[in-house]
Amino acid sequence: MVANIQEKSLYLPKLAKMTKKERFTDKEMFFEFRFDDGSNLNHRPGQFVELSIYGIGEAPISISSSPTQQGYFELCVRSVGRVTSYLHNNLNVGDYVGIRGPFGNGFPFEKFKGHDMLFICGGLGVAPLRSLINYTLDKTKRGDFGKVYILYGCKNNQEWLYQKEVEGWKNRADVETYLTVDKCTDSNWKGNVGVITTLIPKVNFDVNKTIAVICGPPIMYKFVVLELKNRNFKEENIYMSLERRMKCGVGKCGHCQINSVYVCQSGPVFDLPTVRKLQEAI
Amino acid sequence: MKPRVAFFDFASCEGCQLAVINLENELLDLVSHIDIVNFREAMTEASDDYDIAFIEGSVTREADIPRLKKIRENAKLVVPIGACACTGGVNFRKNFYELGEIRNYVYGESAKYFDTFATRPVKAVIPVDFEIPGCPINPKEFLSVVKSLLIGRKPEIPNHPVCVECKLAGNVCMYDKGEVCLGAVTRAGCGAWCPSNGSGCEGCRGLVDEPNKNSEKEVLTKAGLTVEDAVQKFRIFAGYFEEVKK
Amino acid sequence: MQGFLLTKENIKGLVSELMKSYRVVAPVKKETRFDFCEIEKFEDIRMDYDTTILPPKKHLSPPVETLLKFKRSENKAEPVFDNTPVALFGLHPCDIKAIRHLDQAFSENNNYDRHYLAKREKSLIIGLECQPYDYCFCSSVGSTFAKDGFDIMLTPAGDSYFAEAGSKKGEEILKSIQAKPAQESDAKKAEQFRAEKEKKIVRKFNKVNASTVKELMEKTWDHKHWKELEERCLACGSCNLVCPTCFCFDVQDDVSLNLNDGERKRLWDGCMLVDFAKVAGGENFREHRSQRIRHRINRKMNYLYDRFNSPTCVGCGRCVRACTVKIDPVEIVNELSK
Ligand SMILES: Cc1cc2nc3c(=O)[nH]c(=O)nc-3n(C[C@H](O)[C@H](O)[C@H](O)COP(=O)(O)OP(=O)(O)OC[C@H]3O[C@@H](n4cnc5c(N)ncnc54)[C@H](O)[C@@H]3O)c2cc1C
Ligand code: SF4
Ligand code: SF4
Ligand code: SF4
Ligand code: SF4
Ligand code: SF4
Ligand code: FES
Numbered sequence: 060m061v062a063n064i065q066e067k068s069l070y071l072p073k074l075a076k077m078t079k080k081e082r083f084t085d086k087e088m089f090f091e092f093r094f095d096d097g098s099n100l101n102h103r104p105g106q107f108v109e110l111s112i113y114g115i116g117e118a119p120i121s122i123s124s125s126p127t128q129q130g131y132f133e134l135c136v137r138s139v140g141r142v143t144s145y146l147h148n149n150l151n152v153g154d155y156v157g158i159r160g161p162f163g164n165g166f167p168f169e170k171f172k173g174h175d176m177l178f179i180c181g182g183l184g185v186a187p188l189r190s191l192i193n194y195t196l197d198k199t200k201r202g203d204f205g206k207v208y209i210l211y212g213c214k215n216n217q218e219w220l221y222q223k224e225v226e227g228w229k230n231r232a233d234v235e236t237y238l239t240v241d242k243c244t245d246s247n248w249k250g251n252v253g254v255i256t257t258l259i260p261k262v263n264f265d266v267n268k269t270i271a272v273i274c275g276p277p278i279m280y281k282f283v284v285l286e287l288k289n290r291n292f293k294e295e296n297i298y299m300s301l302e303r304r305m306k307c308g309v310g311k312c313g314h315c316q317i318n319s320v321y322v323c324q325s326g327p328v329f330d331l332p333t334v335r336k337l338q339e340a341i
Numbered sequence: 342m343k344p345r346v347a348f349f350d351f352a353s354c355e356g357c358q359l360a361v362i363n364l365e366n367e368l369l370d371l372v373s374h375i376d377i378v379n380f381r382e383a384m385t386e387a388s389d390d391y392d393i394a395f396i397e398g399s400v401t402r403e404a405d406i407p408r409l410k411k412i413r414e415n416a417k418l419v420v421p422i423g424a425c426a427c428t429g430g431v432n433f434r435k436n437f438y439e440l441g442e443i444r445n446y447v448y449g450e451s452a453k454y455f456d457t458f459a460t461r462p463v464k465a466v467i468p469v470d471f472e473i474p475g476c477p478i479n480p481k482e483f484l485s486v487v488k489s490l491l492i493g494r495k496p497e498i499p500n501h502p503v504c505v506e507c508k509l510a511g512n513v514c515m516y517d518k519g520e521v522c523l524g525a526v527t528r529a530g531c532g533a534w535c536p537s538n539g540s541g542c543e544g545c546r547g548l549v550d551e552p553n554k555n556s557e558k559e560v561l562t563k564a565g566l567t568v569e570d571a572v573q574k575f576r577i578f579a580g581y582f583e584e585v586k587k
Numbered sequence: 588m589q590g591f592l593l594t595k596e597n598i599k600g601l602v603s604e605l606m607k608s609y610r611v612v613a614p615v616k617k618e619t620r621f622d623f624c625e626i627e628k629f630e631d632i633r634m635d636y637d638t639t640i641l642p643p644k645k646h647l648s649p650p651v652e653t654l655l656k657f658k659r660s661e662n663k664a665e666p667v668f669d670n671t672p673v674a675l676f677g678l679h680p681c682d683i684k685a686i687r688h689l690d691q692a693f694s695e696n697n698n699y700d701r702h703y704l705a706k707r708e709k710s711l712i713i714g715l716e717c718q719p720y721d722y723c724f725c726s727s728v729g730s731t732f733a734k735d736g737f738d739i740m741l742t743p744a745g746d747s748y749f750a751e752a753g754s755k756k757g758e759e760i761l762k763s764i765q766a767k768p769a770q771e772s773d774a775k776k777a778e779q780f781r782a783e784k785e786k787k788i789v790r791k792f793n794k795v796n797a798s799t800v801k802e803l804m805e806k807t808w809d810h811k812h813w814k815e816l817e818e819r820c821l822a823c824g825s826c827n828l829v830c831p832t833c834f835c836f837d838v839q840d841d842v843s844l845n846l847n848d849g850e851r852k853r854l855w856d857g858c859m860l861v862d863f864a865k866v867a868g869g870e871n872f873r874e875h876r877s878q879r880i881r882h883r884i885n886r887k888m889n890y891l892y893d894r895f896n897s898p899t900c901v902g903c904g905r906c907v908r909a910c911t912v913k914i915d916p917v918e919i920v921n922e923l924s925k
Binding site: 367370371374484485488491492500501502504505508509511512513514516517518524525526549550551552553555556557559560 | 617618619620622640641645650651659818819820821822823824825828829841842844845846854855857860861862876909911912
């Protein structure tokens with residue numbers, strides 16, 4: 060057994076102060092946090108934190124900001140249960156939460172350099188992908204990547220997250236943005252109506268040099284992969300971020316296990332060939 | 342402002358309110374965080390202005406319905422407590438007999454004066470926010486729900502079976518002692534009260550989600566119960582659940 | 588390392604020596620069963636126990652364990668480490684191996700769980716060679732004999748016990764009680780006891796062994812037997828909770844009546860329970876009991892194999908014993924390999 064490691068708890072969070080809180084939809088809110096000592100999270104796009112509120116509990120939340128944004132980090136949280144609803148209803152700017160992490164592997168963006176990028180986001184899946192999108196679009200990094208395509212779908216017109224930023228993406232000359240709603244609930248909506256897979260045939264990407272990155276509700280992955288395969292996408296160029304129940308984030312509690320891997324350790328980002336080897340993954 | 346709490350009772354033994362009152366010391370601490378405005382067992386004056394309504398007892402009479410609707414209108418949170426209020430409890434057993442038969446059995450000659458109808462849990466009449474099951478409720482769990490509500494946390498009633506708490510307590514399984522127990526299909530939260538005290542679980546907290554009723558029946562019959570006994574055993578407390586009605 | 592011969596009197600001396608500086612936990616009678624409990628006197632120990640309700644794990648990673656103490660108003664928390672020295676006395680080889688697995692689980696991936704390790708580093712393990720009982724099957728998973736993982740190992744040798752030290756600490760303790768060095772013939776007797784034990788193990792995998800069961804599991808993902816188990820299993824989680832190599836946990840916060848002080852706790856959890864893999868939005872990644880059993884058995888025989896270099900299951904048989912519908916890893920493996 061390994062002795063002599065510092066007497067430190069894996070489960071002790073570090074405090075971070077809420078510095079922004081903004082409502083996106085009925086269920087989702089946007090938050091900015093800062094550590095009092097001004098330090099950075101030092102995360103990779105695709106990683107997550109355990110957000111902790113004493114007396115309430117902990118929840119894994121994807122880091123939604125790019126590491127190129129320094130001095131603070133951003134989360135987009137859907138209110139579904141104890142921690143998330145408390146964060147929405149009881150905490151305000153100036154209040155503190157506990158943060159553990161960053162955890163997980165994050166996207167292997169070094170490998171993406173020199174490629175075109177195809178982002179496919181379903182609903183809240185935009186939260187983790189926004190970190191990588193904004194990283195790719197950052198002026199210090201933009202040169203590392205080729206064309207950028209963003210596909211983003213929501214259930215209806217009331218559910219857009221990061222609406223202003225999405226407008227910004229749409230207006231950029233170096234980004235092709237495609238939006239869709241499953242069900243149109245706004246008579247002014249001129250965009251696509253249909254599930255996210257209906258956008259894929261509209262995009263004119265080069266399968267030889269494009270990396271696809273997918274994040275969305277569990278049911279979405281299979282269909283998106285099928286559609287990409289229809290376009291002859293190479294399996295090894297398809298990446299996805301998977302959700303599982305998580306308690307510890309440090310490879311101990313067992314909740315996130317898919318077959319022989321712990322998603323909090325080897326994931327949440329996997330390439331499709333790896334996912335294919337895991338029977339329970341998608 | 343301190344949340345205002347009210348207690349109401351319908352058809353029940355009031356055992357659950359007693360369970361609350363027996364929390365004497367803890368209640369004293371609690372009372373510094375809440376105002377109890379309506380508690381039939383503990384005080385006499387009543388108020389219609391309350392935030393949290395705890396409801397004890399099952400719905401057995403036509404006249405209960407408007408009373409419940411009124412409570413729902415007044416309260417921000419409605420929390421049925423105890424088996425009677427959550428699942429119909431022991432009172433639900435009468436639904437397995439002809440109504441006339443049970444009326445005569447319970448009330449004898451005077452049966453015709455009572456407007457009793459098919460017993461139902463509170464949630465069958467009005468929407469409820471949370472439920473605290475058990476016959477009687479587990480005072481510790483009641484406290485933990487109240488504490489949760491006071492700090493703004495969603496209370497959580499376990500969705501695992503009594504066996505989990507029984508194992509955590511290190512008990513010898515009742516089946517090892519040649520006795521029967523419904524712990525495997527009954528919702529935990531009582532701290533495996535009965536097996537920890539040497540008797541089998543009677544299922545007073547109701548069934549877990551997705552119980553494997555057939556397999557549990559087989560376990561009971563293997564342990565020496567007839568199928569009819571086994572079904573009866575389920576009906577004592579779990580009558581309301583679709584799985585058992587079938 | 589040199590062997591010693593301990594008479595019953597010596598064992599008693601050993602236990603009282605331990606009681607001076609350790610909380611001594613040993614198998615004691617509990618109604619119709621046995622359990623590992625803290626003892627007050629030597630006479631409480633049952634050297635003849637078959638198996639215990641809960642594994643000795645409960646004294647290293649307790650069913651409910653406080654991780655942090657916090658104050659809500661100040662947003663302050665302190666970790667809680669309990670490193671009271673504990674001596675685990677009378678562990679059978681299967682349970683000794685199981686603790687090796689725990690040691691690894693709580694320290695792998697460069698994430699050291701000090702809540703477990705602090706206690707573990709202060710602990711002492713005194714093993715006791717055993718006889719198989721109705722449910723165990725250690726020879727199929729390679730845990731019949733303990734080669735390491737103990738401080739002292741006791742093997743019956745006639746009326747006495749042949750004692751080997753497995754660590755410096757163990758050796759010092761044996762010396763401190765002035766145990767008599769064992770003779771060649773004592774070592775032989777112990778050897779014989781072990782040989783007989785091995786012969787008496789009747790519950791076995793028919794066609795696979797500790798190193799090939801992994802391949803079997805990989806080939807039988809879609810086997811119809813999993814569906815058959817769906818009908819029987821109650822999803823009660825008992826099999827998880829009594830297993831010496833289940834280490835999954837849930838985390839919950841408790842607040843006291845002043846609504847300010849509180850504790851963050853971990854509780855034993857089990858992958859057979861319906862909520863274990865459920866996430867917000869209602870998706871349950873192992874919705875069916877058949878999927879959960881397949882996960883559990885794979886976790887015991889296959890999934891962690893590469894990390895632990897062995898099946899995770901140590902064949903103690905507690906899960907079968909605890910299961911009211913007698914779902915049994917040996918039966919499952921034999922059915923799958925038919
Ligand atoms: C890697 C990862 C990244 C995530 N990123 C985000 C994000 O950016 N934004 C966001 O809003 N949500 C995200 N989630 C989901 C989020 O973790 C859950 O919604 C949250 O844990 C629910 O916690 P709660 O205390 O509010 O709910 P609870 O009261 O604990 O439970 C409510 C419901 O949530 C489910 N649940 C409980 N714990 C978890 C868990 N650990 N993971 C998933 N579901 C759970 C329960 O089954 C229950 O149905 C992410 C999850 C993972 C694993
Ligand atoms: S006594 Fe009952 S609750 Fe306890 S383990 Fe046995 S069946 Fe489950
Ligand atoms: S053990 Fe069963 S009958 Fe007893 S209190 Fe708990 S749920 Fe009710
Ligand atoms: S499984 Fe093996 S080591 Fe464990 S008690 Fe049985 S015979 Fe002994
Ligand atoms: S295998 Fe047996 S002990 Fe395990 S969950 Fe199923 S019924 Fe319960
Ligand atoms: S799976 Fe069963 S036999 Fe194997 S270690 Fe766990 S409890 Fe013992
Ligand atoms: S979240 Fe606990 S092991 Fe992955």
